Amino acid sequence: MLIIKPYNRARAVEYARRWAMERNPLFIDFTGRGGDCTSFVSQSILAGGCVMDMTPTFGWYYVNSADRAPAWSGVEYFYDYMTGSGDFPPSVTHIGPFGVQVVDMAAREGDVVQLADDTGDFYHSLVITGFSGGDILVSAHSDDALDRPLSSYNYASRRIIHIVGFRVDYPDDACFEDLIEGRALRGITM
Numbered sequence: 645m646l647i648i649k650p651y652n653r654a655r656a657v658e659y660a661r662r663w664a665m666e667r668n669p670l671f672i673d674f675t676g677r678g679g680d681c682t683s684f685v686s687q688s689i690l691a692g693g694c695v696m697d698m699t700p701t702f703g704w705y706y707v708n709s710a711d712r713a714p715a716w717s718g719v720e721y722f723y724d725y726m727t728g729s730g731d732f733p734p735s736v737t738h739i740g741p742f743g744v745q746v747v748d749m750a751a752r753e754g755d756v757v758q759l760a761d762d763t764g765d766f767y768h769s770l771v772i773t774g775f776s777g778g779d780i781l782v783s784a785h786s787d788d789a790l791d792r793p794l795s796s797y798n799y800a801s802r803r804i805i806h807i808v809g810f811r812v813d814y815p816d817d818a819c820f821e822d823l824i825e826g827r828a829l830r831g832i833t834m
Contacts, residue, residue: 646739649693652752652820656712656807657693659824660771664783664790668826672709673719675786682769684785685756687823689741692754693810695820697725697740706829719758719766719776724758726805728784739811743750746806748780755806759799770794794812808811 667673671687674680697703704725708710715725728745751772757780759768770782773791780794822828
């Protein structure tokens, strides 16, 4: 039976701030190959829970550039996986993170913002790393940003994914120190 492990928002935000302007050597940099934004968001969420869903095709995981789930680095696949929408619904029998789409007022640090163009296509993922004067602050890759006001972006619409937690067999946070220092992908529940 799986249990729900809380999402450690402080660790996710710490990771996002640590690596916003650099690249963690444990992960390939997708900049120039479709963008690194959603991979960076996934890394931040991983830091907040140390759990991957290794389900082939439909999971959420990263082993290396050739062995990763579409939901790890694709904007729409990420949304579908986290919210259980579309073609990539996470099963309640699989371990891994999950979330729900919420209104702006429900957003919290460690949640995810995705931006869309005027045709409704979502193209960019960002981590919420703070709030200031009524504005959401985000950190991101591709167009690297550290605590940048969301209001400074040009987009047609947005959606916020509130990360609820992780389904796990047992809780374990052993990966955080190695992950944030860029040393190893060990201690991750898979």
